[in-house]
Amino acid sequence: MQVQHLNQPTETSPYCSQANHPLQGCQQVTSPSPSQSNSVSRMALPETSKYSQGSVLDGVNPDLASERQTASFSVEKLTVWLDGGVEHTRTRRAVVEAIECDPVFSRENQYFQSQNERYEAAVRKAVHLHKKMHEMGWTEDGPEFKYIYRAVSGDIAFLLHRIFKRSILMLGSDQQIAKWIPLATQYQIIGSYAQTELGHGTYLQGLETTAVFDMTTQEFILNTPKISAMKWWPGDMGRSATHTVVFAQLYIHGKCYGVHPFIVQIRSLQDHSLCPGITAGDIGPKMNFEHVDNGYLLLQNVRVPRENMLNKFCEVQPDGNYIRRGSPQINYFTMTTVRISLLADEVLTRLMKACTIAIRYSAVRRQSKLMPGFLVKCLKAVSTGQPVPPSVTYLAAVKPGKCPAKNKSDFLCSDIYTEAYQHMAARLIISTAAKLQDLTQSGVKKHDAWNLCTVQLAQAAKAHCHYITVKNFAETVEKLKTEAGIQKIMKHLCDLFALHGIFSNAGVFLHDGYISGPQMDMVTSSYLDLLAVIRKDAVPLVDAFDFTDKTLNSALGSYDGQVYQRLYEWAQKSPTNTQMNPAYKRYLKPLLHNRLSKL
Incomplete structure (x- = not known):
């Protein structure tokens, strides 16, 4: 099954036939009728040849097909706009076509290659690109140049x-x-x-x-x-x-x-x-x-x-x-x-690729059946007087109020910040449950209502987990009274963890006025003070994990801190430095001696 964009091309568009093996060359693809086109869709490419990477499966996943059928905009117009105009899109696609139809630039099976093999392949591609640019009439100051390295996906030397x-x-x-x-x-x-x-x-x-x-x-x-x-x-x-x-x-x-x-x-x-x-x-x-x-x-x-x-x-x-x-x-x-x-040239392209992969995968990935639990169920039980696990009994004791802190030192009191977390978690759970109820009462199916609330549900779940972690941390520190030195540093860590959470998620604590603006300034001040205090014990704290150097297996994390010496020693052990350069005789030597014609 071939899925069409809302706007399709009006003319034949040559492109690599990636539905076949990339080594099999290019083919001409027939376009839809003019009635399916618009003024900028002349650059559009057919879905199968554009996206499939030699897949043996036929057609497009119906979930992805459905997503594309409901687009509210012209994909082709957005592509052209992102490229900066029709001519830029035309040039970019021409470069991509030329690169992807050339078997030397194939990336097939690269993940199975050794470091030596990937290096040699990168040199081979770089040398071949030098010839390719000459053959195609591409120059470093020409319009095609900025698209070349996107097309070869960075796996190239020089x-x-x-x-x-x-x-x-x-x-x-x-x-x-x-x-x-x-x-x-x-x-x-x-x-x-x-x-x-x-x-x-x-x-x-x-x-x-x-x-x-x-x-x-x-x-x-x-x-x-x-x-x-x-x-x-x-x-x-x-x-x-x-x-x-x-x-x-x-x-x-x-x-x-x-x-x-x-x-x-x-x-x-x-x-x-x-x-x-x-x-x-x-x-x-x-x-x-x-x-x-x-x-x-x-x-x-x-x-x-x-x-x-x-x-x-x-x-x-x-x-x-x-x-x-x-x-x-x-x-x-x-x-x-x-x-x-x-x-x-590098970061943005990789981010674009990462977003493409993540979003396409998320559109076809299936989760478990809907089973209202991970807080909403417990809230309902609390409201009807039914027993609930100890970790959520706080939902029965929710009361409006304000944070009683008067100065920044008050935020080093575990009762103050633990109650702030409790208030925040309860508020998010209650408001999310209320939204779920409003949706279902308005006629929205339970499954759809749940999906519509997933962002708030995740936020509420994280808030609950954060509250339980802070509460348990504070209670554990309290039990360390017989170990004065240890209790002191662990109290600092507990305070830091709690205040970092408030500092990093200020909006949810400020939302209903439980913590005021001036109080948030107190949190920030105490948090920054703690960083300087804990900094003095940072190395001893990680030393207490008692990892041997062999267990860590890290040049950067060795106990003696001789970072640079170890990095150099490890580099010298690299097999690439004792092996013959696999790319020199075949590619570098002819390139440097200007014998490209004999390659």
Whole structure:
């Protein structure tokens, strides 16, 4: 069964026949009649070919089909609006068609691949994309470029190569641009971007890598003075890059002039071996991005010529004279723009995918039969005098009132905040039950009424659980009187837990005026005071869990806190650093030696 959007295309639309195996190529799909179309629906694509990923099942799940039949708007019009116009939609779909119809870009079975296999596939796709762009007439400044990486879904190498080029274009002089950009564009070199250090992320002024100017040789001597100064995480550095832009503290005649960028060669252009003074490798498995060779880099007396400092805004002259043109912060501009582009090119796309997956799944997922319980049933029992479990007896004692707290210290009294939770939970349960009753009395079926109240029901259930947790926590702490030191810290934790809940859910506590605005300010003040108090005991508290390092199996959470040393040691154990690079001979070497035609 093929489900149609409310607005269908008016002309034949070529697209990958994904109902068949992606390796089987593309086909032309016939459109519906003009009576089913409108002015912007010319870009619409047929449902089956657009959405099915080689499924052996026929048709669309009837639940999803039903959801689409009741749309109150034109899906195609919204797509065009999101794209920024019909031409943008047309271009994006053309790029997607070209990419998805090319078997090299297939993502089939990628989740079954090892780290090595995913890395090699990412390099293969990157090299093939270089050829594909030439064949298709796509350029980096053309309208198609921004859609390419969305179409290949990010599983591609050399993404940091783009940042390498951008750094040179933004921070390099005209002469440097003329020298390096053609080499990078033609992939005679492969670049990376080495800013982040193992011990320093966004605190750029604290970077520890040094570049000392040697006036006698007209070179900069770059060094990684300690483990925390190691460059850590740059993509394409682990096994692919031949060059990188290294950010280091510039020293001239013993004076530090702050962080500056330097072009550094890290691998031979002949055999891809590491250059003298360079220690580099892959940091090992991550929770994601297995296809990216995120790397580490140490420099030991690595010399680069004076001309390799990107000098559009600052320059070291042959006599050691330092000239600045512009703000010192200009050197951070590349990473700032990169992070902005990550939001648009990476984060937003992934969020869109996540929403698509979650919502489609929720439309077909089945839950258990309706069985009014998890509070509404107990409220009815209470109202008729029937016995209920001890955890909900508070529903029988609900009374209007106001929070009696007079100052912020009152909110450190467990009776005060426990009663606030009780009041809040009871109010939400009662109001939700009242809404259910109103709906059913107005003729709404019981099942539909329940579904209409699911948001409030979930809120009421969470409120009840939160109340019981606070109540039990406070009662347990009270029983620790014989352990004075332990009771004190546990009382602080109980207070923090309770006040954090009130602080984070202020609206439900303020809703009926039980807690006033000024009282909420008292809650906030006490909550912030507690953070400073508990901070002093944070490490001893987790030490009390008594996990061994072997049990934790975490470089970041080891008992001795030698985080950076362990991260480096673990990275060195990665099999990728002792195996032959699976992508070099087949892809990187021909690419770097400009023998693409022989691939």
